[in-house]
Amino acid sequence: MPSRDIPREKWVTFLDSFSRQHERWLVNMEVVTDGLGVHKELREKRLIGVSADLKGRGSSTISIIAGDRSDDHVNHIINGPTRVALEETEEGAHKGLRIEAADGETTLLLFRSPASPETVDGVLLP
Template identity: 35%
Template sequence: MSERTEIPRREWPVFCDGFTRQHHGWRVSLELADTAELERAGGGVVHRLAHDLTFQGITEERDQGEAALSITVRDGARHVTHWVRVPAHLFSEIEPNGAHRGLRIDAAGGESVLIRFRAPARPETLDGIAAAER
Protein backbone atom coordinates (compact mmCIF):
# COMPACT_ATOMS: atom_id res chain seq x y z
CA MET A 1 0.00 0.00 0.00
CA SER A 2 1.39 3.39 -0.92
CA GLU A 3 1.73 6.30 1.47
CA ARG A 4 -0.23 9.38 0.50
CA THR A 5 1.17 12.76 1.56
CA GLU A 6 -0.81 15.96 1.07
CA ILE A 7 1.13 18.86 -0.39
CA PRO A 8 0.19 22.17 1.29
CA ARG A 9 -1.42 24.52 -1.21
CA ARG A 10 1.18 27.27 -0.75
CA GLU A 11 3.83 24.74 -1.87
CA TRP A 12 2.05 23.65 -5.08
CA PRO A 13 4.03 25.82 -7.54
CA VAL A 14 7.42 24.68 -6.22
CA PHE A 15 6.27 21.06 -5.80
CA CYS A 16 4.83 20.91 -9.34
CA ASP A 17 8.02 22.36 -10.81
CA GLY A 18 10.20 19.85 -8.97
CA PHE A 19 7.86 16.95 -9.76
CA THR A 20 7.94 17.88 -13.45
CA ARG A 21 11.74 18.04 -13.55
CA GLN A 22 12.07 14.78 -11.64
CA HIS A 23 9.53 12.77 -13.65
CA HIS A 24 9.62 14.32 -17.14
CA GLY A 25 9.64 11.52 -19.71
CA TRP A 26 8.19 8.83 -17.40
CA ARG A 27 5.34 6.74 -18.82
CA VAL A 28 2.00 7.50 -17.16
CA SER A 29 -1.71 6.86 -17.26
CA LEU A 30 -4.28 9.50 -16.29
CA GLU A 31 -7.41 8.26 -14.54
CA LEU A 32 -10.58 9.95 -13.31
CA ALA A 33 -12.46 8.69 -10.25
CA ASP A 34 -15.13 9.79 -7.82
CA THR A 35 -13.31 11.08 -4.71
CA ALA A 36 -15.85 9.62 -2.28
CA GLU A 37 -15.54 6.20 -3.95
CA LEU A 38 -11.74 6.35 -3.68
CA GLU A 39 -12.03 6.99 0.05
CA ARG A 40 -14.40 4.05 0.57
CA ALA A 41 -12.29 0.90 0.80
CA GLY A 42 -9.51 2.57 -1.18
CA GLY A 43 -11.07 1.81 -4.52
CA GLY A 44 -13.84 2.84 -6.80
CA VAL A 45 -14.71 2.99 -10.44
CA VAL A 46 -11.96 4.54 -12.49
CA HIS A 47 -12.28 6.04 -15.96
CA ARG A 48 -9.02 6.03 -17.91
CA LEU A 49 -8.34 9.38 -19.61
CA ALA A 50 -4.98 8.42 -21.13
CA HIS A 51 -2.87 5.27 -21.06
CA ASP A 52 0.89 4.76 -21.28
CA LEU A 53 1.80 8.25 -22.50
CA THR A 54 4.92 10.29 -21.77
CA PHE A 55 4.64 12.69 -18.83
CA GLN A 56 5.57 16.25 -19.82
CA GLY A 57 4.61 18.21 -16.73
CA ILE A 58 2.17 19.57 -14.19
CA THR A 59 1.74 23.27 -13.47
CA GLU A 60 -0.46 25.43 -11.30
CA GLU A 61 -2.17 28.07 -13.42
CA ARG A 62 -5.19 30.33 -13.55
CA ASP A 63 -8.06 29.35 -15.80
CA GLN A 64 -10.80 31.95 -16.15
CA GLY A 65 -9.68 33.49 -12.85
CA GLU A 66 -9.81 30.21 -10.92
CA ALA A 67 -6.89 28.13 -9.71
CA ALA A 68 -6.26 25.11 -11.91
CA LEU A 69 -3.66 22.41 -12.42
CA SER A 70 -2.69 21.45 -15.94
CA ILE A 71 -1.21 18.03 -16.67
CA THR A 72 0.50 17.58 -20.02
CA VAL A 73 1.34 14.21 -21.56
CA ARG A 74 2.64 13.31 -24.99
CA ASP A 75 1.87 10.59 -27.48
CA GLY A 76 4.54 10.90 -30.16
CA ALA A 77 4.24 14.40 -31.61
CA ARG A 78 0.77 14.99 -30.11
CA HIS A 79 0.58 16.81 -26.76
CA VAL A 80 -2.51 16.38 -24.60
CA THR A 81 -3.31 18.67 -21.67
CA HIS A 82 -5.85 17.73 -19.01
CA TRP A 83 -7.12 20.51 -16.74
CA VAL A 84 -8.16 20.03 -13.13
CA ARG A 85 -10.29 23.04 -12.39
CA VAL A 86 -10.66 24.25 -8.80
CA PRO A 87 -8.30 21.68 -7.28
CA ALA A 88 -8.83 21.22 -3.54
CA HIS A 89 -6.08 18.75 -2.58
CA LEU A 90 -2.82 17.50 -4.10
CA PHE A 91 -1.27 14.27 -2.85
CA SER A 92 2.01 12.54 -3.62
CA GLU A 93 1.86 8.73 -3.49
CA ILE A 94 5.03 6.81 -2.63
CA GLU A 95 5.49 3.07 -2.05
CA PRO A 96 7.06 1.84 1.23
CA ASN A 97 10.33 1.15 -0.64
CA GLY A 98 10.52 4.81 -1.76
CA ALA A 99 9.24 4.17 -5.30
CA HIS A 100 7.11 7.02 -6.65
CA ARG A 101 3.64 5.78 -7.64
CA GLY A 102 2.17 9.08 -8.86
CA LEU A 103 -0.13 11.91 -7.82
CA ARG A 104 -3.74 12.29 -6.79
CA ILE A 105 -5.54 15.58 -7.33
CA ASP A 106 -8.94 16.04 -5.70
CA ALA A 107 -11.11 18.70 -7.34
CA ALA A 108 -13.67 20.71 -5.39
CA GLY A 109 -16.44 19.13 -7.50
CA GLY A 110 -15.89 15.64 -6.07
CA GLU A 111 -13.70 14.11 -8.78
CA SER A 112 -10.11 12.97 -8.46
CA VAL A 113 -7.49 12.76 -11.19
CA LEU A 114 -4.83 10.11 -10.69
CA ILE A 115 -1.46 10.30 -12.40
CA ARG A 116 -0.08 6.75 -12.29
CA PHE A 117 3.41 5.79 -13.38
CA ARG A 118 3.58 2.67 -15.55
CA ALA A 119 6.19 1.26 -13.17
CA PRO A 120 6.61 2.88 -9.75
CA ALA A 121 10.30 3.61 -9.24
CA ARG A 122 12.67 5.64 -7.12
CA PRO A 123 13.67 8.63 -9.28
CA GLU A 124 17.40 8.15 -8.70
CA THR A 125 17.19 4.67 -10.27
CA LEU A 126 15.95 6.20 -13.53
CA ASP A 127 18.30 9.20 -13.77
CA GLY A 128 19.26 9.74 -17.40
CA ILE A 129 16.98 7.04 -18.82
CA ALA A 130 14.45 9.55 -20.15
CA ALA A 131 17.11 12.13 -21.06
CA ALA A 132 16.03 12.07 -24.72
CA GLU A 133 12.62 13.34 -23.60
CA ARG A 134 14.00 16.54 -22.08
Protein backbone atom coordinates in the same frame (compact mmCIF):
# COMPACT_ATOMS: atom_id res chain seq x y z
CA MET B 1 -0.74 3.10 -0.89
CA PRO B 2 0.95 5.76 1.23
CA SER B 3 0.54 9.36 0.18
CA ARG B 4 2.19 12.61 1.21
CA ASP B 5 0.07 15.77 1.09
CA ILE B 6 1.74 18.79 -0.46
CA PRO B 7 0.83 22.13 1.19
CA ARG B 8 -1.02 24.45 -1.19
CA GLU B 9 1.63 27.16 -0.92
CA LYS B 10 4.20 24.68 -2.29
CA TRP B 11 2.16 23.33 -5.22
CA VAL B 12 3.84 25.48 -7.89
CA THR B 13 7.42 24.64 -6.89
CA PHE B 14 6.63 21.00 -6.08
CA LEU B 15 4.90 20.36 -9.42
CA ASP B 16 7.74 22.08 -11.30
CA SER B 17 10.31 19.87 -9.56
CA PHE B 18 8.11 16.77 -9.98
CA SER B 19 7.79 17.49 -13.72
CA ARG B 20 11.56 17.84 -14.15
CA GLN B 21 12.25 14.65 -12.15
CA HIS B 22 9.71 12.57 -14.05
CA GLU B 23 9.80 14.10 -17.54
CA ARG B 24 9.11 11.47 -20.23
CA TRP B 25 8.14 8.77 -17.73
CA LEU B 26 5.26 6.61 -18.98
CA VAL B 27 2.02 7.49 -17.20
CA ASN B 28 -1.59 6.41 -17.01
CA MET B 29 -4.28 8.80 -15.84
CA GLU B 30 -7.61 7.90 -14.30
CA VAL B 31 -10.37 10.31 -13.35
CA VAL B 32 -12.80 9.29 -10.61
CA THR B 33 -16.06 11.24 -10.71
CA ASP B 34 -18.90 11.09 -8.18
CA GLY B 35 -21.71 9.04 -9.67
CA LEU B 36 -19.85 8.18 -12.88
CA GLY B 37 -17.07 5.98 -11.52
CA VAL B 38 -13.58 5.66 -12.98
CA HIS B 39 -12.56 6.37 -16.55
CA LYS B 40 -9.15 6.31 -18.20
CA GLU B 41 -8.10 9.69 -19.51
CA LEU B 42 -4.85 8.43 -21.00
CA ARG B 43 -2.80 5.26 -21.14
CA GLU B 44 0.97 4.85 -21.41
CA LYS B 45 1.85 8.34 -22.60
CA ARG B 46 5.07 10.15 -21.75
CA LEU B 47 4.72 12.85 -19.10
CA ILE B 48 5.54 16.31 -20.39
CA GLY B 49 4.66 18.25 -17.27
CA VAL B 50 2.30 19.17 -14.45
CA SER B 51 1.76 22.81 -13.49
CA ALA B 52 -0.41 24.84 -11.15
CA ASP B 53 -1.97 28.24 -11.81
CA LEU B 54 -3.05 29.41 -8.36
CA LYS B 55 -5.50 32.28 -8.34
CA GLY B 56 -8.39 32.42 -5.93
CA ARG B 57 -9.51 29.13 -4.39
CA GLY B 58 -12.27 28.55 -6.93
CA SER B 59 -10.45 29.72 -10.06
CA SER B 60 -7.14 27.86 -9.63
CA THR B 61 -6.21 25.13 -12.09
CA ILE B 62 -3.70 22.31 -12.43
CA SER B 63 -2.70 21.17 -15.90
CA ILE B 64 -1.29 17.74 -16.78
CA ILE B 65 0.26 17.37 -20.25
CA ALA B 66 1.38 14.03 -21.67
CA GLY B 67 2.01 12.57 -25.10
CA ASP B 68 4.57 10.91 -27.32
CA ARG B 69 4.39 13.24 -30.32
CA SER B 70 3.34 16.85 -30.78
CA ASP B 71 0.15 15.76 -32.56
CA ASP B 72 -1.09 13.47 -29.77
CA HIS B 73 -0.60 15.56 -26.61
CA VAL B 74 -3.32 15.37 -23.99
CA ASN B 75 -3.84 18.43 -21.79
CA HIS B 76 -6.02 17.58 -18.81
CA ILE B 77 -7.18 20.58 -16.75
CA ILE B 78 -8.29 20.21 -13.13
CA ASN B 79 -10.47 23.13 -12.06
CA GLY B 80 -10.62 24.17 -8.41
CA PRO B 81 -7.98 21.78 -7.03
CA THR B 82 -8.21 21.27 -3.26
CA ARG B 83 -5.53 18.63 -2.61
CA VAL B 84 -2.28 17.48 -4.20
CA ALA B 85 -0.63 14.34 -2.82
CA LEU B 86 2.43 12.38 -3.88
CA GLU B 87 1.54 8.67 -4.04
CA GLU B 88 4.36 6.36 -2.96
CA THR B 89 5.01 2.65 -2.55
CA GLU B 90 5.70 1.18 0.90
CA GLU B 91 9.41 1.44 0.01
CA GLY B 92 9.13 5.16 -0.79
CA ALA B 93 9.29 4.94 -4.60
CA HIS B 94 7.13 7.46 -6.45
CA LYS B 95 3.89 5.99 -7.86
CA GLY B 96 2.40 9.27 -9.09
CA LEU B 97 0.03 12.04 -8.02
CA ARG B 98 -3.47 12.26 -6.58
CA ILE B 99 -5.22 15.56 -7.26
CA GLU B 100 -8.64 16.26 -5.77
CA ALA B 101 -10.97 19.02 -6.95
CA ALA B 102 -13.75 21.00 -5.29
CA ASP B 103 -16.38 19.25 -7.45
CA GLY B 104 -15.47 15.85 -5.97
CA GLU B 105 -13.44 14.70 -8.97
CA THR B 106 -10.15 12.90 -8.24
CA THR B 107 -7.40 12.62 -10.85
CA LEU B 108 -4.81 9.86 -10.45
CA LEU B 109 -1.63 10.26 -12.48
CA LEU B 110 0.25 6.97 -12.06
CA PHE B 111 3.57 5.83 -13.45
CA ARG B 112 3.66 2.58 -15.38
CA SER B 113 6.55 1.44 -13.15
CA PRO B 114 7.00 3.11 -9.76
CA ALA B 115 10.63 4.07 -9.08
CA SER B 116 12.70 6.53 -7.13
CA PRO B 117 13.82 9.35 -9.46
CA GLU B 118 17.43 8.88 -8.37
CA THR B 119 17.41 5.24 -9.56
CA VAL B 120 16.80 6.30 -13.15
CA ASP B 121 18.60 9.64 -13.11
CA GLY B 122 20.81 9.84 -16.17
CA VAL B 123 19.18 6.91 -17.95
CA LEU B 124 18.71 7.75 -21.62
CA LEU B 125 15.23 7.26 -23.00
CA PRO B 126 14.52 6.18 -26.58
